[in-house]
Amino acid sequence: MQPNINQSAKATAGKPPIEHQKPLNRMPEVIMPAMPPLGLIMAIENWVKRRVVAWRGRRQQRAAAREAGNLDHRMRRDIGIDQ
Numbered sequence: 671m672q673p674n675i676n677q678s679a680k681a682t683a684g685k686p687p688i689e690h691q692k693p694l695n696r697m698p699e700v701i702m703p704a705m706p707p708l709g710l711i712m713a714i715e716n717w718v719k720r721r722v723v724a725w726r727g728r729r730q731q732r733a734a735a736r737e738a739g740n741l742d743h744r745m746r747r748d749i750g751i752d753q
Contacts, residue, residue: 738751
């Protein structure tokens with residue numbers, strides 16, 4: 671059975687001829703990288719590490735000051751803490 675010419679003409683109606691169609695696997699107009707530069711990743715990672723270390727240090731200092739504050743004057747003098 672031969673295909674009806676009218677049916678194939680309807681199927682391609684409104685579409686440019688095959689040789690003028692853009693290929694489906696063409697490069698996108700806007701290229702977005704899959705991953706930021708490694709230098710940026712390392713800079714962010716180091717910044718976060720420094721912030722965490724600083725936070726832990728402040729937390730330990732506050733805890734030590736709180737413990738020392740809970741001691742009476744005689745105990746502080748015995749261990750050499752001057753307030």
